[in-house]
Amino acid sequence: MAKDRLVVIGGDAAGMSAAAKVRREQSDRDILVLERTDYTSYSACGIPYLIGGLIEDSDRLVARSPEKFRSKYDIDVRTRHEAIEIDPVAQRLKIRVDGDREISEAYDQLLIATGAHPFCPEVPGSEAKGIFGLCTLASGLRVQEFMKQEQPRKAVVVGGGYIGLEMAEAFVRQGLQVALVERAPEVMGTLDPDMGKLVSDALREIGVDLFLEESFEAFEVQNGRAKAVVTGERTLAADIVMLGLGVRPNSELAAGAEIELGEKDGIKVDGRMQTSAPNVWAAGDCVATYHRVSGRPVYIALGTIANKQGLVAGINLAGGQAWFSGVVGTAVSKICDVEVARTGLQERELRDLGIDYAAAVIEARTRAGYFPGAGPITVKLLAEKSNGRLLGAQIVGMEGAAKRIDIAATAMTAGLTIAELIDLDLSYAPPFSPVWDPVQTAARQLLKKI
């Protein structure tokens, strides 16, 4: 088994976590990694900070280069190798090399870790120059290159999710005039609107022009270059456009091999990360996963999840036994000084699931009120009425606010009730927290409503 050939498609978080884990367990395993870009194991989440100038050197985003995997891990990493077809019966791959010639390789075990791509609706002008989405490091470098060469002055961000917001901040940092278009009443649709409003306010505060409740309709193009973004209400001039409309799984390759897809066309996998095809596994942004709070399938593309799934796949591919337990939907972001975090289910999801819930929102301080640097923090908690079980948490606040979401993520995973949350022996000292942690203050408020 150890000499069996493992082929991994995709050399970022999930793929390389798995490959490295297999190598640690099986020193003589034949491991081939196919990566369509020039880079492996980079932090896609760091790209907005690279473009914003907070990080100066793109090399710093690369945790381990292809050379390092070859020399230190004895893993045969081939860059500019794009898998274009899987034959699950013959257990062979068709691969395009350097965007040009085609080769074929055999596998005994295959891991699909092809990631995701930014969603771009089919609107007029979408092929024009100056329109970008972010997914790979290569795509981030293209934005950086464009900004250096073209010196854009006006940026329009389409979509107010994490990437949209982080890129709006990056453009502001680089001195651009920034407009952001969002169809919903507030940005950050993974928060309830009352919490999203706080984030909208934070964006306005740093000088972003928000156009909320406006649909994105088209690009205006001149000489093959995007010149403006057209919404249902107006035309916004743009020297550069960033798409932040979410991502879609790169699951076409799997679909072409008749491997079963799941939620939002993410590749369907079991807890061990096995697909419907024999000897074919998948992990990371290309797969659908399981939500531990709702008990339903869900598609969430995040680096933490990709790393964990890669590790689980690696253990199993090396002959071990591991399961990925699913997610609770934790995410965190920062808009200049304002921290934003969420976990669990939001009101809309609870309504859709028909769960009878109560909600409480409280305002507190990040530290003891008298301590220097104490800033505002708003916490929203959601719990099930019939049993008091914590179902979701959302936090917006200043320094020290966001990481508190981990208390709620841990509590939800363990199935704690609001009363048990109040009972938690959380850390307190004046530089860190009020004597009742704001999460517990919210829980106390919520308890009255259940």
Added chain:
Amino acid sequence: MAKDRLVVIGGDAAGMSAAAKVRREQSDRDILVLERTDYTSYSACGIPYLIGGLIEDSDRLVARSPEKFRSKYDIDVRTRHEAIEIDPVAQRLKIRVDGDREISEAYDQLLIATGAHPFCPEVPGSEAKGIFGLCTLASGLRVQEFMKQEQPRKAVVVGGGYIGLEMAEAFVRQGLQVALVERAPEVMGTLDPDMGKLVSDALREIGVDLFLEESFEAFEVQNGRAKAVVTGERTLAADIVMLGLGVRPNSELAAGAEIELGEKDGIKVDGRMQTSAPNVWAAGDCVATYHRVSGRPVYIALGTIANKQGLVAGINLAGGQAWFSGVVGTAVSKICDVEVARTGLQERELRDLGIDYAAAVIEARTRAGYFPGAGPITVKLLAEKSNGRLLGAQIVGMEGAAKRIDIAATAMTAGLTIAELIDLDLSYAPPFSPVWDPVQTAARQLLKKI
């Protein structure tokens, strides 16, 4: 019942939390609070920062003044009233007013919330001027007053616990030359020595002279004033001495009424905060509590616990039903830029309990390695070998490190295993964390040892 008289002895965290809760539930209840100092509801934890000059006005430490309790809560708060005797049969108290005359008051229900006092060993010279311990706001103001008037240049801190360390920092901030004497090999005895060493280093870094493994033997006194601290090894000149040898419960009043005491002479209470005497309740730093991880009684004096116990006592005193579930031993502190946190049991306690455990220590970064401001963080985790259950966590690191202890506190309370800790869907973005939170990196390391 509502017109029955509730008397509360002690007007800080536990006492006033209870009194305020009873008032919210019972608008016509007769509530009398006896406070021996001039202050109510102040943050004792803020006192080192007041003395260090981080907080300028002592009024800011007072959450709610006696006047406010009288006018807004209709609670009869009497300051400079010290209860000196409880007659649990007659249900009467003997009270000393203004340190002078004595009066007597009847109660229907009594809550003892007398707090704690700094431990001072019986050594020669301990009655001299210039020797301080911290517990009440009044004691803090005495230190502040002494420093203004006497302008001390050399401070000696005896004991390297939280108060000792925070006071060492406060003295450094005020420009004093500071020595600290600690009997153990490292400061912060609530950490294992390997982690305590990091804190010792941080103290040296800010200029504190550490004298470790030295016993404290006596004070040298001149004209009634402390002039030096004598250890087993040397004599340390001192213009001011701060005792940081821990606190002891103010339980003499209860003991005098033959109310049962428990761990370390803390008043013994049940989960509802009832003592062994009918109609007598107790809460806060004067009571012994229950450790949820060891399942044993424990004495821990902390503001969070006092507030929670006060709330529980208040609910029960108002005719409701609430229980205090105990503690897991969470605590957090800051020595200038270095954050220190701990929860659960430490190695010594695990050995004493005869629990077969494994430990792992890892070094990581507080943010993504490439993100500006990423600082070092060291995490130690302890787990039970037979079942993988998390038993303890200790963290030392830069900004953002310490509050992560709440993940472990929550996980321990819920009885999670190390494997379940690794599975947690914790928050990640480059400004907040590496893609594997350091707590999970430690858990991965620990899993290999179990």
